[in-house]
Amino acid sequence: MANTDGPTRERIRAASYELLNEKGLAGLSMRALADRLHIKAPSLYKHIEDKDEIIADLQARGLQEFGIAIRRAGKSRRAKALAYRGWALANPHLYEITVSIPLLRDRIPAGLEDGVTNLIIEITGKDHEHARAVWALMHGLVDLEIAGRFPKDADLDLTWKRAVAMI
Amino acid sequence: MANTDGPTRERIRAASYELLNEKGLAGLSMRALADRLHIKAPSLYKHIEDKDEIIADLQARGLQEFGIAIRRAGKSRRAKALAYRGWALANPHLYEITVSIPLLRDRIPAGLEDGVTNLIIEITGKDHEHARAVWALMHGLVDLEIAGRFPKDADLDLTWKRAVAMI
DNA sequence: ACCTGAACACCGTTCAAGT
DNA sequence: ACCTGAACACCGTTCAAGT
Numbered sequence: 001m002a003n004t005d006g007p008t009r010e011r012i013r014a015a016s017y018e019l020l021n022e023k024g025l026a027g028l029s030m031r032a033l034a035d036r037l038h039i040k041a042p043s044l045y046k047h048i049e050d051k052d053e054i055i056a057d058l059q060a061r062g063l064q065e066f067g068i069a070i071r072r073a074g075k076s077r078r079a080k081a082l083a084y085r086g087w088a089l090a091n092p093h094l095y096e097i098t099v100s101i102p103l104l105r106d107r108i109p110a111g112l113e114d115g116v117t118n119l120i121i122e123i124t125g126k127d128h129e130h131a132r133a134v135w136a137l138m139h140g141l142v143d144l145e146i147a148g149r150f151p152k153d154a155d156l157d158l159t160w161k162r163a164v165a166m167i
Numbered sequence: 168m169a170n171t172d173g174p175t176r177e178r179i180r181a182a183s184y185e186l187l188n189e190k191g192l193a194g195l196s197m198r199a200l201a202d203r204l205h206i207k208a209p210s211l212y213k214h215i216e217d218k219d220e221i222i223a224d225l226q227a228r229g230l231q232e233f234g235i236a237i238r239r240a241g242k243s244r245r246a247k248a249l250a251y252r253g254w255a256l257a258n259p260h261l262y263e264i265t266v267s268i269p270l271l272r273d274r275i276p277a278g279l280e281d282g283v284t285n286l287i288i289e290i291t292g293k294d295h296e297h298a299r300a301v302w303a304l305m306h307g308l309v310d311l312e313i314a315g316r317f318p319k320d321a322d323l324d325l326t327w328k329r330a331v332a333m334i
Numbered sequence: 335a336c337c338t339g340a341a342c343a344c345c346g347t348t349c350a351a352g353t
Numbered sequence: 354a355c356c357t358g359a360a361c362a363c364c365g366t367t368c369a370a371g372t
Contacts, residue, residue: 008336030365042367043337051365100267102315129322133308133330137300140307144299148269155296163300166333175355197346209348210356218346 009047011037016054017061024093025101028054055097056107062098063112065091070119080123081138081164088142095146099139124167134167176214178204183221184228191260192268195221222264223274229265230279232258237286247290248305248331255309262313266306291334301334 015036020028030051034041048054066087073083088095103113121131141163144150150159182203187195197218201208215221233254240250255262270280288298308330311317317326 029363031363039336040338041365042339045366046336099311099314099316129326130329132311132317132321132323132326133304133333136307136311136326136330137304137333138307139311140303140305141300143310144266144303144306147266149266150299154299156299159296159299159303162296163303166300166304196344198344206355207357208346209358212347213355 008037012044012047012054013057016058020058020093020097021091025096052104052107055101056104058094059098059103060108060112062091062094063108063116065094066098067116067119070116070123077123077167078164081160081167084138085142085145085160088146092146095142099143137163137166175204179211179214179221180224183225187225187260187264188258192263219271219274222268223271225261226265226270227275227279229258229261230275230283232261233265234283234286237283237290244290244334245331248327248334251305252309252312252327255313259313262309266310304330304333 012033016028016033019033019036023032030044031041033054034044069087070080070083073079105113117131117135120135121128124131124134141156141160145156150156179200183195183200186200186203190199197211198208200221201211236254237247237250240246272280284298284302287302288295291298291301308323308327312323317323
């Protein structure tokens with residue numbers, strides 16, 4: 001059985017957070033994580049259940065930090081939209097782990113996902129369907145930008161202006 | 168040197184297309200591909216350069232088939248938007264391989280990417296920046312839908328209606 | 335209580351060797 | 354001309370064994 005309370009567990013969480021931000025999702029391997037803690041990969045399993053536990057923890061941190069950043073932003077829709085873009089570009093790997101792989105709903109704190117969703121509904125001030133469309137617009141913009149799908153000479157500041165105007 | 172002309176190469180392309188659609192991007196391994204052709208994985212390298220050649224080929228097919236589907240749709244913005252969603256949901260793995268991993272621009276036919284981009288600009292009838300925002304909206308919607316980010320009880324038909332109204 | 339080596343079933347890729 | 358076995362450097366995970 002994994003010891004789910006020990007201080008080692010906290011060090012694993014901290015190391016996985018660093019490793020994700022430094023090397024990205026593809027660099028977050030159990031062996032690389034163990035190396036960083038100067039132990040061998042099998043030893044990790046005495047403290048955590050499996051890799052999904054690490055992923056779920058990082059998804060939870062991502063949602064939480066993202067929520068804080070959006071709340072902190074000025075209350076205009078434009079300020080909120082730019083905060084969305086700003087946070088995602090500053091934390092691309094954390095953003096990726098929350099949206100590009102399945103969200104491990106059973107293993108993140110209850111209400112965390114709804115908290116972020118409700119935040120977007122509050123901002124738009126309209127119904128759920130409209131809020132979802134606005135969220136998709138923000139997400140699509142940062143996803144395509146991070147993936148390098150826009151041409152190098154694209155004026156993305158202007159694209160975001162047009163996007164905010166569409167809301 | 169890889170034999171880049173042989174009939175075997177065409178059979179590899181066909182098999183990789185089937186394998187992607189059946190098992191998804193994670194199931195598209197060189198060993199699984201070789202199994203399907205009743206050869207061993209190392210033999211693939213006598214016909215193709217590397218796995219990226221297969222991925223580039225599938226990205227090219229994805230962009231091409233997607234373009235055809237959008238062109239075929241009725242010419243209203245609503246019809247085009249629904250065609251976008253319809254094609255992506257009918258070909259989720261082909262959609263994923265063109266947008267969720269880096270586009271291998273050096274290895275797909277020149278102009279293919281621009282062709283699809285121009286298609287979206289034609290539809291919106293406005294400038295590049297506006298077209299990019301519209302594209303991001305469509306992409307964000309299907310990406311979040313395929314990833315299962317919307318709640319099960321979400322009315323996505325209505326969400327798309329709101330999205331089309333925003334354009 | 336904590337960590338390890340060896341193992342299993344995977345992955346992309348190389349290369350000398352066989353027909 | 355075409356295919357293969359063995360190998361290399363990876364991956365997540367299990368388990369008996371060591372301290």
